[in-house]
Amino acid sequence: MRFLTAFLLSAVLLASGDARAAGPQRIVSAGGDITEIIYQLGAGDRVIAVDSTSTFPAEAAGKEQIGYIRRLAAEGILSLQPDLLIAAHDAGPPPAVEQLKAAGLRVELAPKGDSLAGVQQKIRFVGDVLAMPEAAGTLAEQLETDMQGASEVARAVPENTRVIFVLNTRDGAPLVAGAGTAADAIIGLSGGVNAVTGFEGYKPMSQEAIISAAPDVLLMMSQTLDRIGGIDAMLARPEFSLTPAGKNRRFVAMDGILMLTFGPRLPEAVRELATALTKTEQSD
Amino acid sequence: MAVTTTLPRRVAGVFGRRPLFGALGALVVLVAFAEVALGPVRLGPVDLFSVLIGNGEPGPTAILLQIRLPRMVLGLAVGMGLALSGCALQGVLRNPLADPGLIGVTAGAAVGAVTVIVLGNFFIGELPAFVRPYALPLGAFVGSILVTGFVFTFASRSGGTNVAMLILAGVAVNAIAGALIGAMVYISDDQQLRDLTFWSMGSIASGNWMSVAVTSVVAVASGLFLLRMGRTLDLFQLGERAAFHAGVDIERQKRRIALLTALSVGAVTAAAGPIGFIGLVAPHMARLIVGPAHRHVLPAAALIGGALILGADLGVRLAVPPSEPPIGLATSMIGGPFFLWLLMRRMNRGGGNA
Amino acid sequence: MLEAQGITVSFGKTTVLRDVSLRVRPGELVALCGPNGAGKSTLLAAMAGDFQPERGQVFIEGAIITGLPPAELARRRAVLEQSPSLSAGFSVGELLALSIPRDVPPEQADALIARKLHSVGLADRIGDNCQILSGGQRHRAHLARVLVQLAASDTPDTGYLMLDEPTSSLDIAHQITTMRIARRAAREGAGVLVVLHDLNLAAAFADRVALMHDGRMVADGPGAEIFTADRLSAIYETEIAVEREDGQAPRILPVYGPDAHAGPEA
Numbered sequence: 001m002r003f004l005t006a007f008l009l010s011a012v013l014l015a016s017g018d019a020r021a022a023g024p025q026r027i028v029s030a031g032g033d034i035t036e037i038i039y040q041l042g043a044g045d046r047v048i049a050v051d052s053t054s055t056f057p058a059e060a061a062g063k064e065q066i067g068y069i070r071r072l073a074a075e076g077i078l079s080l081q082p083d084l085l086i087a088a089h090d091a092g093p094p095p096a097v098e099q100l101k102a103a104g105l106r107v108e109l110a111p112k113g114d115s116l117a118g119v120q121q122k123i124r125f126v127g128d129v130l131a132m133p134e135a136a137g138t139l140a141e142q143l144e145t146d147m148q149g150a151s152e153v154a155r156a157v158p159e160n161t162r163v164i165f166v167l168n169t170r171d172g173a174p175l176v177a178g179a180g181t182a183a184d185a186i187i188g189l190s191g192g193v194n195a196v197t198g199f200e201g202y203k204p205m206s207q208e209a210i211i212s213a214a215p216d217v218l219l220m221m222s223q224t225l226d227r228i229g230g231i232d233a234m235l236a237r238p239e240f241s242l243t244p245a246g247k248n249r250r251f252v253a254m255d256g257i258l259m260l261t262f263g264p265r266l267p268e269a270v271r272e273l274a275t276a277l278t279k280t281e282q283s284d
Numbered sequence: 285m286a287v288t289t290t291l292p293r294r295v296a297g298v299f300g301r302r303p304l305f306g307a308l309g310a311l312v313v314l315v316a317f318a319e320v321a322l323g324p325v326r327l328g329p330v331d332l333f334s335v336l337i338g339n340g341e342p343g344p345t346a347i348l349l350q351i352r353l354p355r356m357v358l359g360l361a362v363g364m365g366l367a368l369s370g371c372a373l374q375g376v377l378r379n380p381l382a383d384p385g386l387i388g389v390t391a392g393a394a395v396g397a398v399t400v401i402v403l404g405n406f407f408i409g410e411l412p413a414f415v416r417p418y419a420l421p422l423g424a425f426v427g428s429i430l431v432t433g434f435v436f437t438f439a440s441r442s443g444g445t446n447v448a449m450l451i452l453a454g455v456a457v458n459a460i461a462g463a464l465i466g467a468m469v470y471i472s473d474d475q476q477l478r479d480l481t482f483w484s485m486g487s488i489a490s491g492n493w494m495s496v497a498v499t500s501v502v503a504v505a506s507g508l509f510l511l512r513m514g515r516t517l518d519l520f521q522l523g524e525r526a527a528f529h530a531g532v533d534i535e536r537q538k539r540r541i542a543l544l545t546a547l548s549v550g551a552v553t554a555a556a557g558p559i560g561f562i563g564l565v566a567p568h569m570a571r572l573i574v575g576p577a578h579r580h581v582l583p584a585a586a587l588i589g590g591a592l593i594l595g596a597d598l599g600v601r602l603a604v605p606p607s608e609p610p611i612g613l614a615t616s617m618i619g620g621p622f623f624l625w626l627l628m629r630r631m632n633r634g635g636g637n638a
Numbered sequence: 639m640l641e642a643q644g645i646t647v648s649f650g651k652t653t654v655l656r657d658v659s660l661r662v663r664p665g666e667l668v669a670l671c672g673p674n675g676a677g678k679s680t681l682l683a684a685m686a687g688d689f690q691p692e693r694g695q696v697f698i699e700g701a702i703i704t705g706l707p708p709a710e711l712a713r714r715r716a717v718l719e720q721s722p723s724l725s726a727g728f729s730v731g732e733l734l735a736l737s738i739p740r741d742v743p744p745e746q747a748d749a750l751i752a753r754k755l756h757s758v759g760l761a762d763r764i765g766d767n768c769q770i771l772s773g774g775q776r777h778r779a780h781l782a783r784v785l786v787q788l789a790a791s792d793t794p795d796t797g798y799l800m801l802d803e804p805t806s807s808l809d810i811a812h813q814i815t816t817m818r819i820a821r822r823a824a825r826e827g828a829g830v831l832v833v834l835h836d837l838n839l840a841a842a843f844a845d846r847v848a849l850m851h852d853g854r855m856v857a858d859g860p861g862a863e864i865f866t867a868d869r870l871s872a873i874y875e876t877e878i879a880v881e882r883e884d885g886q887a888p889r890i891l892p893v894y895g896p897d898a899h900a901g902p903e904a
Contacts, residue, residue, distance in 0.1 A: 049606060067607025070478045073489065075351050076606030078343075079324030090475055093482070094417075095490050103346035181474070201473040378725040518736055521726040526719055529686060530737060530787060531712025576726040 023131030024084035024106070028077055030069045031088025033119070033263035034110055035060050037126045038086070040264040041135045049080050051087075056257050056265075074099035084108065086129055114185040114262050116147050123264065139264060146267035150189075154274040157191030161277050163252075164195040164215035164245070169228055173204035174239065182260040183219070189266075190273035192217065207239035217277060218245045221256030252276040304574055308587040312360075315594040319356040320348065322598060324605035351489075354496040358488045359597050360590040361496075362556045363566070365503035365548035367589025368510045370563025371570070371582055372541045375517035377447055383564040384549040387454045387542070388431040391461035393553035394484065396427020401479050402468040420483075421495055421554035428550030431457055436542045440535070447524075485610035486557035488597055495555050502551035506544040507586065513541070514579030521576075559612055561619020562589050568626055592618060639663050640715070640798045640829055642685050645694030647677075654680045656853045657694070662831050664796055667824040669844035669861070670833045673874050676850040678833045679720065679802055685831065686717045686800050698798070713791035715798040720806070720833075722780040724768055730755065730779050731764040737787035750789055754782040757819055759812075774808045781816065788828060798829040805836060817843040837890040841865055849873070862888055 028049045029035045035054035038047055044057070049064035051072070066077055069088060074096045077085060085105055089112040091097060101107050108129045110122050120140040127136020165183035168175040177183035178199040187194050195215035196205065205213075218240060228234060231251055240246045254276075258269045321332060331344040340348070366384065373382040384390060400408075400423035408419050415422065435457050439450035469477060490496070516537050519527040524534050549563070570584035596614035603609060640662040647655040655677045662668050662685075670678045683689065685696050687703040696703040698714055706714075716737075724733065734751040742750075755761050758778040768776055781804060788797040801820060805813040813836070821843050824830045834840045840847050841861035849857040849864055851873040857864040865888050870878040877893040 052607075065604075065607055067609075068482075070475075071482050071608070071610075073324075073601070073606065073608030075347060075601065076324045076608050078347060078351075079326070080606055092479070093487075093489075095492055098492070099346075099351050102350045104342055203470065515736075515740065518726070518728075521724055521728070522736065523719070523723050523725075525688065526717070526722060528688070528708055529712065529715075529717040529719075531709040531739075533708045571727075575732075576728055577732055 024082075024086075024129070026080070026082045026084070027130075028066060028080060028082040028085045029054060029060075029087070030066065030072065030085065030091050031110065032056065032257055032261045033122060034086055034088050034126060036261065036263035036265065037123050037139075038130065040139055041123075041127060041130065041132055043130050043132065046130075048082060049077070056261075072096045072100075074103070078103055078105065084129065086110070086126065088112075114182050116144070116189075116266065119143060119262055119264065119266050122262075143264060143267065147270070150267040150270040150274065153271050153278070154189065154191035157274055157277045161192045161217060162195035162213070162215045162244075163187045163192040163217045163219050163277065164210065164213060164243075165219045166224070166234075167202050167221075168224060169234070169237065173206055174210065174237075175202050176205045176210070177202055182262055185262070186259055186269060186273060187219065189270045190277060192273075192277050207237075210239040211242050213243075215243050215245045216248075216250060218243075218251035219273075220251065220253050221259065222253040223256050225253045301574055301580060305584065305587075308573070308584055308591075312587050312591045312594075315591045315598070316356050316360065319359065319594045319598055320352045323347070323352060323601055350493075354490075354493055355488055355597065356594065357500055358490065358496045358555060359593045361500040361503040362488055362552045362559060363562060363589035363591065363593035364507050364586040365552040365589075366559065366563040366593075367566035367570075367585040368507050368582060369545040369549045371567035371578070371585045372510050372513060372517060373545060373563075374567055375578055376520050376538060376541050377450070378521060378523070379447075379451070380568070381564070383561075384545060385458070385558075385560075385563075387450060387545070388435045388457040388461070389428045389546055389549040390553060390558045391458045392428040392431025393424040393550060394427070394558060395431065395461045395464050396423035396425065397483055397554075397557075398465050398468045398480055399423055399427070401483065402472045402476050417492075418495060421490075421499075424554035425550045428553060429546050431461065432542060432546035432550070436539065440539075482610065483557050484612075486559040486612040486615075487610060488556045488593065489608070490555050499551045499555040503548045506548040506551075510541070510544050510548070511582050511586070513537070514577065514582055517578035517582075557612070559593070559615055561615050561623065562592055565619045565622050566592060568622070639697070639699065640685060640831070641697045642681065643694050643697065645681075645684055645691035645696065647680055647684060647689075647691050654853055655684070655691070658850070658853070658855050659694075660685070660848055660855065660858070662798060662829040664829045665824055665827055666845045667821055667830040667832065667843060669840035669847045670831060670850065671835070671837055671840050671847055672850035672856075675852075676873075677853045678850055681850070682717075682800055682802050682831060682833055686715060687711050712787065713793070713797070715800060716784040716787040717800045718781055718784045718802060718804055720802040722777065724776075724780075727767055727769060729765055729767055730760060730771070733768055733779055734783050734786050737783050738790050742790055747790070750786055751782075754785045754789065755779075757785070757822075758782045759815060774812055777804070777807050778812065778816070781819065785819070785823065788823070796827060798831065799823050801830070801832045803833050803835060805834065805839060813839060837861075837865065837870070838887070841887040841890065865890060 025046050027038065027047045029038055029047050030051035032053040032055065035047070035050050036056055038044060039057050039060060044059060047060065047063055049066050050060050051066050051069045053069055055061045064080060066072060070090060070092045072091060077100060083106065085100060086108045087110065089109055091109055097107060110125050113119055113121050120143060123136050123140045123143065127133045165177035165187065166174050167177060176196050178196050178201055180200040181202060184194045195213040225231065225234065235241050235246050235249065245251065252273060254272060258265055259273065325347050327344050327347065331340060334340040335345050335348045369384045373384060373386065374380055397420055400420045404419060408416055411419060435450065435453045438453045439446050469480065472480065516532055519530050519532050522530065528534050566589040567581060567585045569588050570581045574580040574584045592615065596611050596618060599614045600609045600611050642658060642660045644657050644659050645655055646653065646657055658681055660681065670682065672678055684691050687696065687706065690704045703711065731751060734755065735747065738747045752761065755764055758781055760775060760779055760782065763771065763775065768779060771779060784799065788799055791797060799820065804816050808816060817839050820830050820832055844861060846859060847861045847864055848855060856873060857869065865880055867878055867880045870880065870890065879891045879893055881889040881891060
């Protein structure tokens with residue numbers, strides 16, 4: 001209880017703007033979006049450790065590794081003697097988070113947000129926690145401006161360009177992105193239409209359903225495409241070769257982290273995807 | 285199960301079994317102490333001592349009392365519960381390869397846990413507030429009890445509990461559980477899927493004194509009953525009919541073992557997830573050390589189980605700090621090769637009972 | 639007294655025992671004989687309390703046998719199965735110790751185990767793993783275990799010993815030893831029921847022979863009286879001769895017929 005009180009007290013002090021000192025100095029960051037934001041805010045040198053989803057920028061990937069964001073180890077994090085754990089909304093498991101708080105560590109979980117407003121919210125949140133609200137405000141505004149530019153590009157995408165995001169084709173039915181996924185959101189922001197309707201989340205989709213969804217463009221993470229042996233291996237599968245996308249060889253392979261992170265590089269991601277969707281001819 | 289017991293017997297013949305148990309006990313104490321003393325956060329003897337006398341700094345106090353100590357207690361309970369259950373099942377089924385997974389305990393727990401993870405949103409709100417944090421272990425516990433109950437009821441329909449039926453029903457129930465889990469996985473969202481995956485790898489980091497206490501009490505209580513069943517389990521080695529002739533109420537004892545196993549494995553799996561191989565390997569190691577008599581094998585297996593879990597946990601905590609691989613990885617790494625070695629011995633000995 | 643009263647047992651549609659009665663009194667060795675499938679082992683199992691017959695009852699000292707708890711039953715009767723098994727690597731001594739209840743003091747238990755092992759001729763194998771014994775030795779070890787069970791009960795002289803074909807895996811010398819052990823147990827006060835295929839052993843050692851055929855009890859009395867060539871030939875459906883000499887047990891000899899070897903030159 002003592003720690004909790006201490007924690008609440010410090011939170012109150014920070015919120016009241018009394019902590020003019022540069023804020024937390026030994027930060028453990030979990031979540032690719034959060035880490036990117038911290039670096040964009042210029043506080044990267046205060047990060048001492050990151051989770052396995054924080055691979056951008058490259059300096060972040062070189063920090064101490066605390067493992068997967070849903071499986072944090074309380075004592076491992078404490079051994080780094082951090083003064084802050086700042087993490088995406090889905091950090092866990094809950095007992096580990098409770099243990100960290102009980103040990104007196106300040107733990108801040110960012111709000112969820114797969115949209116422009118969501119990313120801005122995350123930026124302001126990180127700014128507040130790191131005691132650099134001005135920088136965060138600037139970054140959030142910059143993001144909005146950049147987004148406007150990106151949206152211009154997205155408007156050039158031909159109407160009703162149906163995109164299917166394929167996460168994996170490893171076994172059986174391909175795993176594709178339904179509604180409510182980050183992939184669905186980025187497709188929408190980039191001027192496309194998710195060809196997959198009728199379910200939420202990443203689910204296996206039957207071959208015939210994919211064919212009848214008639215996607216115009218195949219969207220994949222470049223990492224996945226490399227792993228399964230390139231676009232030709234992909235198009236050897238009937239469920240893809242028989243779609244408009246397959247017939248016209250229209251596909252987009254994008255860096256997965258950039259595409260799905262919903263961090264400060266969102267405009268960049270939208271611009272890249274929208275540009276790719278605008279081209280009607282594939283030039284690989 | 286007929287491990288060559290010449291070595292233990294020779295040792296036991298010369299010294300009696302007391303030193304063997306003394307050594308096992310010392311091993312457990314040593315590993316338990318290491319579990320508390322070692323970790324990614326370096327704590328010196330001074331820290332340990334001052335926390336011990338209630339005078340520690342807040343940081344070390346929290347690490348010791350909120351993280352390491354509950355882990356140690358849970359680890360011992362988990363190791364003991366799994367080892368004793370495995371031992372009792374191997375004994376009563378006369379099958380050296382039996383482990384609690386065989387009769388559906390683990391599958392049931394998994395179905396319960398998965399249900400709470402995936403469908404929890406629909407009913408957790410209905411539960412009283414103080415129960416909500418424990419919905420997952422509770423679900424796993426209820427699942428394991430229900431499924432084990434079903435398997436045993438099914439196998440005893442014709443009056444006597446038929447061991448072959450039991451094992452086949454276990455296989456069928458495992459398949460059904462697999463299908464149910466598959467269905468849940470299908471309707472789960474991304475985050476639930478990841479929770480599911482990690483739950484299934486096991487962890488004793490649950491670290492909450494409340495759940496540690498409940499688990500330990502259930503596991504220790506059923507463990508104490510199991511520990512007293514040495515003679516009964518020995519008599520089961522003669523076959524069920526001969527065991528009955530020698531005075532064992534076989535139906536009652538089988539039901540009893542089923543209940544105790546389901547309780548203790550259910551509680552343990554609820555708190556720590558499914559942890560493989562301990563229930564299989566600890567009894568075998570115990571037999572190698574103290575010989576085949578269950579009154580020796582049971583306590584030895586309990587000690588070995590505790591030591592194995594804590595050893596595995598130490599391993600995963602110290603391997604790649606500050607991150608922590610799942611404990612199931614370590615137990616499988618110990619258990620898998622040991623199991624293969626056991627099979628090889630069995631083959632070299634001409635296919636007799638291992 | 640151990641008594642089966644008019645018991646009938648069916649497995650599915652097959653009736654294995656039809657209205658069979660048999661008494662075994664303390665101090666008496668009863669051999670249960672008859673062709674394969676006559677129902678001997680089933681009768682022994684019913685009289686051991688393994689199951690409740692469809693009709694009739696088995697009484698042990700006046701009590702319905704299936705009404706007794708297994709532990710109580712184990713104090714009153716001990717059973718050696720036809721093919722006893724053991725799936726743990728126990729030593730011979732540990733095997734026998736299985737029959738010792740918890741409340742027996744260790745020295746007393748050790749003495750008892752040593753005595754019974756000696757009586758089956760395995761005194762020097764007490765520390766050996768059962769799995770290195772020969773089939774016959776293992777069977778004798780189990781016989782010793784059953785003897786220990788009866789002897790360790792609080793009333794060692796009044797129990798019942800039930801042996802299902804105890805001689806089938808033994809050489810001739812050990813067959814005789816085993817029957818002597820059974821007979822000694824009877825002389826010491828136990829009621830002994832032995833399923834036997836060897837009619838000569840039955841005639842030589844049993845006080846009474848119960849002869850079964852096709853689920854029925856066809857004769858019950860001293861071997862010298864009930865073993866007649868006609869009766870045996872009829873129920874075994876092969877020609878059997880019985881030779882009698884005064885003062886000795888009858889000798890039962892199968893007549894092999896013309897297609898058997900007549901001698902070394904055949």
